[in-house]
Amino acid sequence: MLDPDGRQIFLPERGIVILAYMRASQRSEVSREILAGMLWPDVDRSIAFKNLRSTLLRLRTAGQLSEVPLAADGKMIRLQSDALRSDLDCFLPGDDKLSRLRLIVETMKEEFLANARNVNGPLKRWIEGQRRSYGELLRAAVIDASPIASERADIRAVKIACVQILQRSPNDMDIRNILDRAKIIETGDAPDRLFAVPHSLQTTPDTAISVTPTPSQAERPLLPRVALLPPDTAEDSRVNGSVANALIEDVTIGLCSLRTVSVVAPFTSERIREADDKAAVLEKHGVIYALDTKRSGEGLFTQLIFLPTDEIIWAERFPLTAEGLTTQRSEISRTITQTIARQVEESATAQLDFEARPQMYLNYLQGMQHLSELSLPGIRRARKKFRETLRQYPDFAPALAGMARTLTTEWLLTARGDEELLAAAEQKAKAAVHHNAGLAAGHRELGVVQLYLQKLDESLEALSIAETISPHYADALYSHADSLVHAAKPKDGLNKIEKAIELNPLCPDLYFWTAAGASYFLGEFEDAVAYVGKMQDGRPADRLLAASWGMLGEKSKARSCRQRVLRDNPSFNLERWLEVVPNRENWQRELYREGLIKAGF
Template sequence: MAFRLLTLGDVRLLDPSGRAVSFPEKGLLILAYLFAHPHRVQSRSALSRLLWDKVEPAQAFANLRKTLSRIEARQQELGHRFIEITASDIKLDDRPIQCDVVGLQRLASGDALSDLRTLIGLFSRLFLENIETTNNTLSAWISQQQQQHLTRLRETLMDAIPVAKTAADIALVKDAALWIFQHNPDDEMIVAVLAETYSTEGKVQNARNIFDAQKQKLWGKLAPGPDSHALNVVRKGFEKQSGILFAPLYKNKHRSLAKAADTGPKRTVPRLVLLPPVESIAGSQPFLPFADALVEDVTIALCSLTSVSVVAPYTAAQIGRHSDKAETIAQHSISYVLDARLSGHGAQRSLFVQLIYFANDEVIWADRYDMEKDSLAAQRRQMARRISMAITGQIERNELTREYFEQSPTAYHHYLLGQRHLKNLDLPDIRRARKEFRTALRDSPYFSPALSGIARSYSREWLITARGDTELLEEAEKHAIRAIAAGQDMVGGYRELGVAKMLLGGIDESVEALELAETLSPHYADVAADYADTLVHASEPRRALEKIEKAIDLNPLSPDVYLWTAAGASYCLGEYEQALSYINRMADSGLANRLAAASWAMLGNQRRAKTFVRKTRETNPDFNVDTWLAAVPIKEQWQKDHYRDGLRKAGF
């Protein structure tokens, strides 16, 4: 049995029987330093500077001589020599003594979960965390060691996540992430890991607390996350509906991030293609090789997973060059597409990546990574890890959601048909969509996505007809509440409730419901777009424009409704040319004829304004400014007056 030096937490020396023995405090620090040193040896001059950096070198040398004399005397008393002292150096003899941090240095089992378990056992406390010193050099060295330990734990955690399959594995991942989060709450990926593991365990409130704490840290009191009142808004709606049963999304709350062995029939493993990055601006050529290599790194990393089948880089490149990517992707039975684009100006470049679920063209995750030419090599590994982890978690989450959908394949089929019709902003297609959603409900009465779809169809009809028919909005609210009741963990119901509440004039309740929807699905472009629309009505056009630009960023081939919202926010800010620019980008700009007329009028171009007034009259001959503005919910009177002024100047 050997002596043992403990450095994690309180620094102590234990004898072979496990009892603490006295030893000079500076001697314990020297032992800790030598165990951390790769060569187990250090010069007298370096150690004197480490321990006494605030005194003259001669005094530091004298202090070190006295300390070494005390260490030598104590070693003789114990009958063991831990360090050898020469005229120039001090060297560790680790034969009679062990140290807790050596376990960190020796980890190389090849089993990420085993290594992670070992590290968690080691890192119950920080390295030398109770050492109090005014010595800057010593403090900096201790902090450096602590950060290295955190980095080692984080890297091992990232290696362990893709292979974590059982509930015990997920608990281990959560414990490691929580420990890192406590010491580095600004680490976004650790926040994401915690939220994912808590959600997997059914602890939604814990996940929301993590998000809310992060938002509070980032935003302070300017834009707090959804609180209990936001949930109560939804609950009030539930209580009005008698006889509605709450149906959880998953019957088994203990699903893991990487599912344990199924007992039922095996499902087809989803296929993922990572398309080669493209440049969305000129001048990105120097960055393209790096982006290509990064995507290939991610592809290779994901090939080790059993939960997803990754299309080989050569085939991915062929698909990327194909003129009709959608048809090619469908032919290869691909479920998920990772799209990467370079953007930015001058020396500022970023890589925008988005993960798309191909079946309904939904962006389920997106992120932007800044790129600096001088540090691309150093960034590559970290970025590849972050992207790989995000893809793994998002596909797993989406696959679990698909299980809910596929419990009723007929209902799901009609839901997808309804979604296709709902993409078109004309009344016949909106009503066709509603018919498909109702057909889905005949097969599965509590199919939450179909209930959400019906709610959206009523809201859309109210907007298109512009008659101020409150019955349509009441139907939208009723179906949104039913959708939430049928699928509490699904974002659709909260989103539609927010839209319906906004159109009914409950703007504050709408903001709260959509804030909650965004918390549940932060990368859902359509939610961000609806949130932006509500902020326009809440007389916060600046925030609205920021939010809709985020939605456009997430979904670059934006539907017309995004551009319509962006144009409305721009008009409210007095940016009339910008408003018209957004309208011109719409595939069918007829819906924005009123807004275009008002914008041209505010720019003083009466001829163009009259053109759009005439177009509006052709499709809606009964349009009346005062009736319309009385029906449209707008929080601040100045905004309503601004819109009325533009419409009147245009000739309405």
């Protein structure tokens, strides 16, 4: 709310809602009873009227308004409409269709009353109805203006409007066709005039536009939703003059032409980027795939994440040099668009599984969350959740893979060489591969358990398959690195684990543990200590840390680690442990033995 001089006036929220209700409904007066029941539906009638009186009083005394646009008597409240201008004025009929469209597009970046709180009952239903109505008006404005759009700015307004409509109605094929043709015009592959709108869509000012889905549209399944998060917030982008944000907006518009996905509009994606809890906002908007981007030097780093499993299914770096941007921009946009489309199609089955069984999905996600706790209580809680998932869907491969991981991790943490744990883990991993041979996680878990069963060649083969299926699946790279270290290739293992950490900077402790092991077998004991130091909980790596301190001659630190190992696992036996650690070469076993003996084991 601004006064006639443009200064902001701070009004009670319900007061602004009253003004918006009357202005949007085009009602010059409304009864107190209607407003009280709409704004406070869940309280006693007398309290609702008291709240209304208080709100009206605060409206009259707010700021320095020379004239209050609202008047009231005992029964009615009246709006002096000529004293109040609104951003809704852009929807009024006008002769300049293109200017009107640009104004509507700018206004529709925000949802109607997007920040209203405690909205329920009749007020919630009214707001939702208004949002649908403005969506219909936007659609009508696109249809009216698109035939006469010829300038770049006008064509861009048409494109952005189409994206806004498709965010709400992804199955609107008429709007998709308009967007397709707008893109063709902008790239110069067709005459300057945009295109002719089908006769069935042409409108006159007196014709109401209905966007109620046709039966064929209504029967179409919901499309998986994609959000492309720009590398900068909107404010940072303006300060830095970020071409990367503009590129991601172009890619977003390009994806909207696809019939296989629903895309979150650029403005919404910028808001998600700004959010403190991005995961919660992505879930709120029903996003299945998120393209996370960040600037890296003179380039753009992108990674496509399948949110149900938090799996990176694709990643790439693109140069964004000033010299090459003009020629690279369309190629980068095309590459990202095509890759996302292909990846979405390949993982469509998994997406449908999660949508069809929401409780199964919740149990699975809770299991994955517990798996991040590198402790026996954590992995046992995860196993319980995976069991609940499998009760509902016994063939669900991701949960079978998760079960396998809990068993191998327990084997590793207890350090007792329990063969039954590994046998059960192998059975679960093989079942995951059997039920979904295209799931990288299944091959990854099979490779891990085969490593601990000392089937090193089979382990490397399974992990290579996992990496081939999903080259940017950081967990698969980490496990592959671990097997390479045990296969007496610590340098290759360190290179691969460093790539995994780059793909997943906020990585689990296991990544650093593997990097520490690779460094140890390369004789870089200080690096091994440093990697363990990066773990949030370094206790599981105390054996390796003790050996590293032992090789560095730091006896007191080595013995301190040894005491922690024996306190957590009093039955630890050095020779038995060396027998079950799956090292291919004898020199690895002897180097590890030397460090542990120097540590006092």
